Amino acid sequence: xxxxxxxxxxxxxxxxxxxxxxxxxxxxxxxxxxxxxxxxxxxxxxxxxxxxxxxxxxxxxxxxxxxxxxxxxxxxxxxxxxxxxxxxxxxxxxxxxxxxxxxxxxxxxxxxxxxxxxxxxxxxxxxxxxxxxxxxxxxxxxxxxxxxxxxxxxxxxxxxxxxxxxxxxxxxxxxxxxxxxxxxxxxxxxxxxxxxxxxxxxxxxxxxxxxxxxxxxxxxxxxxxxxxxxxxxxxxxxxxxxxxxxxxxxxxxxxxxxxxxxxxxxxxxxxxxxxxxxxxxxxxxxxxxxxxxxxxxxxxxxxxxxxxxxxxxxxxxxxxxxxxxxxxxxxxxxxxxxxxxxxxxxxxxxxxxxxxxxxxxxxxxxxxxxxxxxxxxxxxxxxxxxxxxxxxx
Amino acid sequence: xxxxxxxxxxxxxxxxxxxxxxxxxxxxxxxxxxxxxxxxxxxxxxxxxxxxxxxxxxxxxxxxxxxxxxxxxxxxxxxxxxxxxxxxxxxxxxxxxxxxxxxxxxxxxxxxxxxxxxxxxxxxxxxxxxxxxxxxxxxxxxxxxxxxxxxxxxxxxxxxxxxxxxxxxxxxxxxxxxxxxxxxxxxxxxxxxxxxxxxxxxxxxxxxxxxxxxxxxxxxxxxxxxxxxxxxxxxxxxxxxxxxxxxxxxxxxxxxxxxxxxxxxxxxxxxxxxxxxxxxxxxxxxxxxxxxxxxxxxxxxxxxxxxxxxxxxx
Ligand SMILES: Nc1ncnc2c1ncn2[C@@H]1O[C@H](COP(=O)(O)OP(=O)(O)O)[C@@H](O)[C@H]1O
Ligand SMILES: [Mg+2]
Numbered sequence: 001x002x003x004x005x006x007x008x009x010x011x012x013x014x015x016x017x018x019x020x021x022x023x024x025x026x027x028x029x030x031x032x033x034x035x036x037x038x039x040x041x042x043x044x045x046x047x048x049x050x051x052x053x054x055x056x057x058x059x060x061x062x063x064x065x066x067x068x069x070x071x072x073x074x075x076x077x078x079x080x081x082x083x084x085x086x087x088x089x090x091x092x093x094x095x096x097x098x099x100x101x102x103x104x105x106x107x108x109x110x111x112x113x114x115x116x117x118x119x120x121x122x123x124x125x126x127x128x129x130x131x132x133x134x135x136x137x138x139x140x141x142x143x144x145x146x147x148x149x150x151x152x153x154x155x156x157x158x159x160x161x162x163x164x165x166x167x168x169x170x171x172x173x174x175x176x177x178x179x180x181x182x183x184x185x186x187x188x189x190x191x192x193x194x195x196x197x198x199x200x201x202x203x204x205x206x207x208x209x210x211x212x213x214x215x216x217x218x219x220x221x222x223x224x225x226x227x228x229x230x231x232x233x234x235x236x237x238x239x240x241x242x243x244x245x246x247x248x249x250x251x252x253x254x255x256x257x258x259x260x261x262x263x264x265x266x267x268x269x270x271x272x273x274x275x276x277x278x279x280x281x282x283x284x285x286x287x288x289x290x291x292x293x294x295x296x297x298x299x300x301x302x303x304x305x306x307x308x309x310x311x312x313x314x315x316x317x318x319x320x321x322x323x324x325x326x327x328x329x330x331x332x333x334x335x336x337x338x339x340x341x342x343x344x345x346x347x348x349x350x351x352x353x354x355x356x357x358x359x360x361x362x363x364x365x366x367x368x369x370x371x372x373x374x375x376x377x378x379x380x381x382x383x384x385x386x387x388x389x390x391x392x393x
Numbered sequence: 394x395x396x397x398x399x400x401x402x403x404x405x406x407x408x409x410x411x412x413x414x415x416x417x418x419x420x421x422x423x424x425x426x427x428x429x430x431x432x433x434x435x436x437x438x439x440x441x442x443x444x445x446x447x448x449x450x451x452x453x454x455x456x457x458x459x460x461x462x463x464x465x466x467x468x469x470x471x472x473x474x475x476x477x478x479x480x481x482x483x484x485x486x487x488x489x490x491x492x493x494x495x496x497x498x499x500x501x502x503x504x505x506x507x508x509x510x511x512x513x514x515x516x517x518x519x520x521x522x523x524x525x526x527x528x529x530x531x532x533x534x535x536x537x538x539x540x541x542x543x544x545x546x547x548x549x550x551x552x553x554x555x556x557x558x559x560x561x562x563x564x565x566x567x568x569x570x571x572x573x574x575x576x577x578x579x580x581x582x583x584x585x586x587x588x589x590x591x592x593x594x595x596x597x598x599x600x601x602x603x604x605x606x607x608x609x610x611x612x613x614x615x616x617x618x619x620x621x622x623x624x625x626x627x628x629x630x631x632x633x634x635x636x637x638x639x640x641x642x643x644x645x646x647x648x649x650x651x652x653x654x655x656x657x658x659x660x661x662x663x664x665x666x667x668x669x670x671x672x673x674x675x676x677x678x679x680x681x682x683x684x685x686x687x688x689x690x691x692x693x694x695x696x697x698x699x700x701x702x703x704x705x706x707x
Contacts, residue, residue: 005498009484016486016527230482234543237446238499239471 002240006248007255010222014256020218024260028210029267036202036272049128050076052095054086059106061143068139069099074196075135087120096122097132109143110166112150126370127353127361142174149173195275196360203268204355205328208348210264211257212294212322217315219253219298224308246390250295257291279364286354286368289375293347296382303389322346350374399424399551399582400445405454407440414440416606417454427573427583429597431590431693433705437606438586439479442553445584446476459550475549479556481536482543483528489515489539490524493546500547514542518572534565541572552576554585558592570596590693590705602697609700614693621691621699624649625665627672628687629658638679645671650702656684661698 014020053069055062070077080086083100090098098120102108108115117140121129149170226232235245265283268274276283297318305311323329325339326348332340343349354371357363398421407415415437422428430438443449445456447467456463458470483492493511502510515521518538528536537557544552557573558566573596577583587593593600594614601611610617639651639658647663662668665688676683689695697705 002499002501005495009495012491013484013486229484230478230480231484233448233478234476234482234496235499236448237471237474237476238496239468239501240499 003244003247007251010252032206036199040198048076051097054083054100056103057105061106062101096125146170199272199274207264208351209323209328211261212319215257215294216298220302220311223302254295261287277358277362282365289372290351293375293379296379300382300386303386322348327352401457403455406452408452418608426598429593429600430586431593432603436603473550475544475552477544477554485528488525496543497546518542551582621696623663626689626695627660630684631656632682
């Protein structure tokens with residue numbers, strides 16, 4: 001396989017072009033800085049997870065739980081006394097989530113009986129739901145300790161004379177349970193949420209836009225430039241297959257996009273204190289999926305057009321449209337629903353969702369499986385279409 | 394088919410969406426010769442060689458190179474031919490050495506062998522000292538030399554050059570000729586295209602004349618000139634030719650062909666010198682104002698006019 005020779009040569013040529021290098025790194029950094037600093041204030045309140053709570057217990061523990069929820073900044077907690085009315089309000093999408101605390105919740109917990117907190121969610125708001133689930137689970141874990149202790153005391157027949165003694169035992173047990181002796185995750189769930197600043201949006205937003213410029217624009221242009229310069233013919237007459245030539249082009253374009261996106265995220269982290277989340281592997285996977293899908297789109301553009309200038313204008317139109325609709329310039333959730341639906345067709349929307357899930361909600365690899373899956377699917381479609389259009393004559 | 398033919402082309406046809414660019418061409422190239430395809434722009438020369446070097450698929454016909462069929466053994470053929478495209482097909486922001494190194498790797502070379510080969514080629518084309526400069530700063534002739542050097546990296550048995558002397562200053566042209574001759578002496582078979590008869594006359598062992606997609610003659614220079622026989626060519630430059638002048642000239646006894654292009658008239662005739670006075674008389678009496686008149690011995694130009702009725706050089 002000789003595709004690496006082609007790829008290395010491509011990158012060497014790219015690095016010679018100082019303007020291209022500046023365009024790829026410096027320009028996005030300037031724009032990210034300007035947009036992030038200028039539009040700073042607007043974002044703080046924008047991401048709120050609204051949740052409706054029905055407290056059928058009205059006991060000590062349920063009140064404590066509600067207080068706990070209210071103290072969490074990004075949660076917007078409202079109360080509703082009627083369970084059925086509450087369910088309707090979620091169904092009507094007035095609220096995204098509903099928590100129902102069951103009747104006798106406090107008593108059950110104290111007496112060492114099992115109980116169940118229900119969360120009812122609007123399935124379209126995946127990431128918010130996951131975050132809420134994690135918060136509630138975290139709290140429930142603590143309560144479970146109580147129940148387990150009471151059950152243990154009862155099972156062993158340890159004599160307890162008063163409620164006070166039970167509390168004492170529970171207290172001691174809780175001390176041992178903080179932090180939980182067996183940890184699945186090291187962090188407690190709610191502290192994983194980063195701060196949502198303008199940079200949480202604009203760093204990935206503009207980084208994705210510029211990666212699209214790189215991969216669709218520069219990627220397709222580099223292929224057509226070779227055709228126009230005749231160097232492509234030279235390669236075709238050499239003992240190297242077309243697949244290897246195209247493979248080399250794909251590799252170099254992917255590599256450029258990947259490095260660009262990674263550098264811009266790191267820039268955001270060090271200069272504007274952007275939280276990158278705790279899962280670097282997940283971030284790497286997401287960046288790779290974005291670079292790959294836009295490389296695929298670049299190849300598709302290259303085979304659909306015939307000249308370098310056409311490639312230039314088609315990729316500019318594609319990039320700018322996807323960036324506007326897909327949420328590079330403003331968060332997707334401020335767009336009307338039908339635009340949000342259309343946005344699902346763009347690389348940008350899925351990329352931005354993925355970034356929100358990592359940089360803000362910190363959901364890790366599991367939290368971006370859907371986004372990465374869609375991007376990979378897009379990649380397959382783009383490459384498939386490109387190959388079917390590609391004349392091997 | 395000839396046994397010592399290294400390339401054998403039979404009934405080659407290439408159509409582009411209905412337009413026939415190559416129209417049933419057949420010829421053999423002998424091992425070790427320099428063969429030139431001579432013809433005006435648009436004759437189909439580039440199309441023919443693009444097919445030979447596997448860039449284009451023929452519409453029909455058969456091409457055998459060194460025993461390999463072009464439709465089946467593409468890869469075997471690619472290993473033994475070196476192609477010099479008409480345009481400079483190089484990376485302009487890379488240096489000569491980087492260009493050579495890249496293509497050498499594409500041809501599967503590496504390490505010492507690669508280094509040795511690239512240095513030898515730089516030396517051969519006389520650009521060792523400029524080897525690390527970007528091509529951007531090179532003159533046209535220097536770029537062309539590297540363009541040729543790249544085609545020689547894998548020691549091809551056959552070298553194919555498309556218009557190697559087009560747009561080249563006389564000095565570079567001489568250098569390119571020398572290089573081609575030197576390679577040919579080492580046993581490389583050369584196929585080149587040109588629309589300039591000087592290239593064909595000076596360099597080629599045999600010349601194939603191509604016009605409108607057809608091969609209309611193939612022989613040595615002497616053989617071709619014999620076809621014209623005794624004809625001479627008279628070029629007349631005027632300030633404007635009357636419509637019936639050409640007809641009057643055609644009436645002259647030994648005149649074979651007359652063609653008119655703006656104010657220029659080309660006359661092909663036998664015994665040119667003896668007939669010159671009569672021609673001038675006819676021109677003047679028809680009211681043509683003659684600016685200059687030139688008589689030439691038979692050459693490829695004459696031959697082309699003889700065969701096609703049009704001038705090679707427009
Ligand atoms: N890709 C193409 N599509 C359509 N017509 C072409 C194409 N390439 C060449 N031609 C036509 O075929 C004819 C022969 O072209 P070419 O082989 O380049 O001639 P030459 O090299 O002798 O100047 C010309 O009329 C040219 O316009
Ligand atoms: Mg040509």
